[in-house]
Amino acid sequence: MKTLLKNCKIVNYDKTIDGNILIDGEIIASLSASADEKADKTIDCKGKYVVPGLIDMHVHFRDPGLDYKEDIISGSKAAAAGGVTAVCPMANTKPVNDNSTITKYMIEKGKDFGVCDIFPIGAMTKKMDGEELTEMGDMAEAGAIGFSDDGKPVCSAEVFRRAAEYASQFNSFVISHAEDKSLAGAGVINDCETATVTGLRGIPAESEEVMVARDILMSKLTGTHVHICHISTKGTLELIRWAKAKGLNVTCEVTPHHFKLDDTELLSYDTNFKMNPPLRGKEDVEAMIEGLKNGDIDCIVTDHAPHHIDEKNVEFDLAMFGITGLQTLLPLSLELVSKGVISMNDFVRLTSYNPAKLLKKADRGEIAEGKLADIVVVDTEKEYEFTLELNQSKSTNSPFIGKMLKGAALYTIKNGKVVFEFPA
Amino acid sequence: MSYKRKDLLGMIDLSSEEITYLLDTAQTFCEINERDVKKVPTLKGRTVINLFFEPSTRTRTSFEIAGKRLSADTVNFSASSSSTTKGETLIDTVKNMEYMHSDVFVVRHAYSGSVKFISENTDASVINAGDGLNEHPTQALLDLLTIRQHKGDIKGLEIAIIGDITHSRVARSDIWAMKKLGANVRLFGPPTMLPKYIEPFGCRKCATMEEAVEGADVVMMLRVQRERQGKLLLPSTREYAKFFGLTNQKLNLAKEDAIVMHPGPINRGVELMSNVADCSRSVILPQVSNGVAVRMAALYLLGLKKGGQSENTAEKL
Numbered sequence: 183m184k185t186l187l188k189n190c191k192i193v194n195y196d197k198t199i200d201g202n203i204l205i206d207g208e209i210i211a212s213l214s215a216s217a218d219e220k221a222d223k224t225i226d227c228k229g230k231y232v233v234p235g236l237i238d239m240h241v242h243f244r245d246p247g248l249d250y251k252e253d254i255i256s257g258s259k260a261a262a263a264g265g266v267t268a269v270c271p272m273a274n275t276k277p278v279n280d281n282s283t284i285t286k287y288m289i290e291k292g293k294d295f296g297v298c299d300i301f302p303i304g305a306m307t308k309k310m311d312g313e314e315l316t317e318m319g320d321m322a323e324a325g326a327i328g329f330s331d332d333g334k335p336v337c338s339a340e341v342f343r344r345a346a347e348y349a350s351q352f353n354s355f356v357i358s359h360a361e362d363k364s365l366a367g368a369g370v371i372n373d374c375e376t377a378t379v380t381g382l383r384g385i386p387a388e389s390e391e392v393m394v395a396r397d398i399l400m401s402k403l404t405g406t407h408v409h410i411c412h413i414s415t416k417g418t419l420e421l422i423r424w425a426k427a428k429g430l431n432v433t434c435e436v437t438p439h440h441f442k443l444d445d446t447e448l449l450s451y452d453t454n455f456k457m458n459p460p461l462r463g464k465e466d467v468e469a470m471i472e473g474l475k476n477g478d479i480d481c482i483v484t485d486h487a488p489h490h491i492d493e494k495n496v497e498f499d500l501a502m503f504g505i506t507g508l509q510t511l512l513p514l515s516l517e518l519v520s521k522g523v524i525s526m527n528d529f530v531r532l533t534s535y536n537p538a539k540l541l542k543k544a545d546r547g548e549i550a551e552g553k554l555a556d557i558v559v560v561d562t563e564k565e566y567e568f569t570l571e572l573n574q575s576k577s578t579n580s581p582f583i584g585k586m587l588k589g590a591a592l593y594t595i596k597n598g599k600v601v602f603e604f605p606a
Numbered sequence: 607m608s609y610k611r612k613d614l615l616g617m618i619d620l621s622s623e624e625i626t627y628l629l630d631t632a633q634t635f636c637e638i639n640e641r642d643v644k645k646v647p648t649l650k651g652r653t654v655i656n657l658f659f660e661p662s663t664r665t666r667t668s669f670e671i672a673g674k675r676l677s678a679d680t681v682n683f684s685a686s687s688s689s690t691t692k693g694e695t696l697i698d699t700v701k702n703m704e705y706m707h708s709d710v711f712v713v714r715h716a717y718s719g720s721v722k723f724i725s726e727n728t729d730a731s732v733i734n735a736g737d738g739l740n741e742h743p744t745q746a747l748l749d750l751l752t753i754r755q756h757k758g759d760i761k762g763l764e765i766a767i768i769g770d771i772t773h774s775r776v777a778r779s780d781i782w783a784m785k786k787l788g789a790n791v792r793l794f795g796p797p798t799m800l801p802k803y804i805e806p807f808g809c810r811k812c813a814t815m816e817e818a819v820e821g822a823d824v825v826m827m828l829r830v831q832r833e834r835q836g837k838l839l840l841p842s843t844r845e846y847a848k849f850f851g852l853t854n855q856k857l858n859l860a861k862e863d864a865i866v867m868h869p870g871p872i873n874r875g876v877e878l879m880s881n882v883a884d885c886s887r888s889v890i891l892p893q894v895s896n897g898v899a900v901r902m903a904a905l906y907l908l909g910l911k912k913g914g915q916s917e918n919t920a921e922k923l
Contacts, residue, residue: 381718381738382738492695
C-alpha cells in the first residue's frame with residue numbers, strides 16, 4: 183500500500199521544506215517523490231503543514247479497571263483526533279500497572295486497535311504505595327518505557343533514590359510527579375488571591391518546588407535521568423534551569439492548560455478547572471511560555487485525565503482532579519505559534535522530536551526517509567467549536583468543550599494508514 | 607430599591623444598595639420580634655427547608671424561628687457533607703427536596719462554593735447559611751444591623767476583626783459587606799490563621815493586638831475552633847488567650863464608646879475574657895436577636911418571590 187502526500191510544507195524540528203511524501207507500507211519512502219507518483223491513495227496537502235505524529239508522554243487511559251472513564255480504544259481515538267500517534271499512559275490503573283502482565287496487556291490492546299502506540303509508564307513502587315520497588319526489569323522487557331508513581335509522589339527520598347538507581351540498570355528513566363502532599367494539605371486550587379476570595383483551600387507553589395528540588399538532587403546522586411512531570415510554577419523552572427546549567431540529567435514537561443490558563447478561572451468554582459498541579463498565577467503562566475520559547479522546557483504533554491461527569495458534577499472539594507487534553511493539545515500549542523512565541527519548528531521539537539529522544543524511539547519524531555510513517559496534516563487556520571460530537575474521549579471534563587478552537591489535525595496517519603480525518 | 611435575586615449566596619455579589627435594602631427590611635422585623643404575639647401571616651403556605659449538611663444548632667434554630675414567625679412551614683433536614691455516606695449526590699438530595707414543592711432552601715455545607723452549586727441546580731430560592739470557609743451572609747447582615755443600631759452609619763467606622771481569618775466564613779462575609787458600606791477594616795490574628803494573599807480583602811493587616819484595637823469603633827472577635835488546637839495552627843488555647851484574646855486592658859485602647867462583637871458561640875477565657883463578654887460594651891446578645899430579624903428579612907424577600915407573587919404584598923404586613 184502506497185500513499186502520496188503531495189504539495190506538503192514538511193516541518194521538522196530543524197527546518198521546513200516543500201515536498202511530496204511517499205509512504206510505502208509503514209515507512210516513509212521519500213520526501214521528494216513526483217507529484218504524479220502512482221499511489222493507492224493521494225492526499226493533496228496544499229497550504230497545509232505536515233508534521234511528525236505527536237507523542238504525548240503523559241496520559242491516563244484508565245485501562246484496566248477504570249474503563250467507565252476511558253479505555254485504550256476511546257483514548258486511542260481521542261489521540262488520533264488530536265494528531266497524537268503515540269502516548270505514555272501512567273500506571274494509576276486498577277490494578278496498578280506494577281507488573282509485566284498489565285504492561286503487556288496495555289501494549290497489545292493498543293496494537294490490536296492500531297491507531298496509537300502505547301508506551302506504558304510502569305509504577306516505581308508496588309501498588310504505588312511508595313515502599314517497595316516494582317520488578318522494573320521485567321516490565322522494561324515487556325515494553326514499559328519509564329517508571330513513575332504519577333499522582334502519588336514518592337514521599338521517601340530513599341525509595342526514590344533506589345528506584346532511580348535500579349531503573350538505570352535497564353537503560354530506563356524515572357518520572358517525578360513533584361508534590362509534597364503534607365504541604366499541599368487539603369488544598370484544591372493554587373494558594374493565591376483567588377483562594378482568599380473563594381474560600382477554596384490553597385496549594386502553595388512550594389509544595390511542588392520542594393519536591394522538584396529533591397528529585398533534581400536525586401538525579402545528581404544517582405546519575406539517572408529524572409524527568410519532572412507537568413511543571414506549573416516559575417520557581418520550578420528556576421530549579422530546572424539550575425539543574426540543566428549544572429549538567430544534570432534532568433528534563434521537564436508542561437501541559438497546555440498550564441501555559442494557557444491561570445488561577446483566576448477558579449473564581450467560577452467550575453470543577454473543570456480543578457487539576458493537579460492547580461492552575462497557577464499569571465506570572466507562572468508567563469514563565470511557562472518563556473520556558474517553551476527558550477528551550478528550558480523539553481516537551482508539551484497533556485496529562486489527559488478523563489473523569490466521569492458524576493465525578494465532576496459534585497461539590498468542588500469532592501470533585502476529581504484533572505481534565506482531558508488530547509484533542510486540545512494541537513490548537514492550544516499552535517496558538518503559541520500564531521502569537522509568534524514559538525516557530526512551527528519549535529512546535530515539532532516540543533511535541534514529537536524531543537519526546538521521541540527522551541523515550542529513545544529512534545524510529546519517529548521526524549519526517550525523514552526510513553522513519554515510521556506517523557504523520558499529521560495540520561490546518562493551522564481551521565476554526566471550529568470543540569463540540570461533544572467532536573470529542574472522542576469517553577469523558578467530557580474539559581473546560582474547552584463548547585469553546586472555539588483554532589488549528590486541527592486534518593489527517594492523522596499512523597504506520598502509513600489514515601486513522602483520523604477531520605469531519606467535513 | 608428591591609432585592610431581585612433568586613438567592614442570597616454571599617455578600618461579595620451584592621451592591622451596597624442591596625445590602626442597605628436588606629438591612630432596612632430587617633429593621634422593620636425587629637419590631638415584630640418584640641410583640642407579645644410574634645407572628646405574621648406573610649409566608650403562610652410556603653415551605654422552607656433547612657438543609658444542613660454540617661452540624662449547627664444556633665443558626666438553624668434562628669432560621670427556624672424566623673420562618674415560623676413569618677408563618678412558613680419550616681422543616682429541618684440534616685445530613686453529612688460527605689456525599690459518599692448515603693451514596694446519594696448532593697444534587698439528587700436537593701432535587702428530591704425541591705420536588706416536595708419547597709419554596710426556599712436554607713443551606714449549610716462544609717465545602718466552599720457548594721451552596722452556589724446547589725442554587726445553580728434548583729429553581730427554589732437558596733439562602734446560604736454558611737459554605738465551608740467562604741461565606742455566611744446572614745451573619746454579616748446581623749453584624750451590620752447591630753453596628754448600625756449602635757453607631758448609625760457604617761461609613762468611616764474603624765472595625766477590627768481579630769482571630770482565625772483564613773478559616774472564617776464570618777470574616778469573609780463581614781469584610782466584603784463592611785468594605786462595600788465604606789468601613790475601614792483591620793485584621794489581626796496569628797500568622798497561621800491569616801491568608802498569605804490578603805490583598806483582595808482591602809483591609810489593613812495589623813502587627814499586634816494593640817495596633818488592631820487602638821481607636822476602633824467596633825472590635826469583632828472570632829471564635830477559636832478548639833479542634834484546631836494541636837493541628838499546627840495554634841499550640842494551646844492558653845497561649846492564644848495571652849496574645850490574641852481580648853482583655854479589658856486591651857479593649858481600653860479602643861474608642862470609649864466602642865462595641866465588642868462575637869459571632870458565637872464564645873470560648874470564655876480564650877478569645878474573649880468573661881468580664882469583656884459580659885461588659886456593657888458587649889453587644890453579643892443583641893447580635894443574636896438581630897439574627898432572627900435578618901433571617902426573617904431574607905426569607906421574606908426570597909420566599910415571596912416564588913410563585914410570582916407581586917412585590918406589594920410587602921405592604922400588607
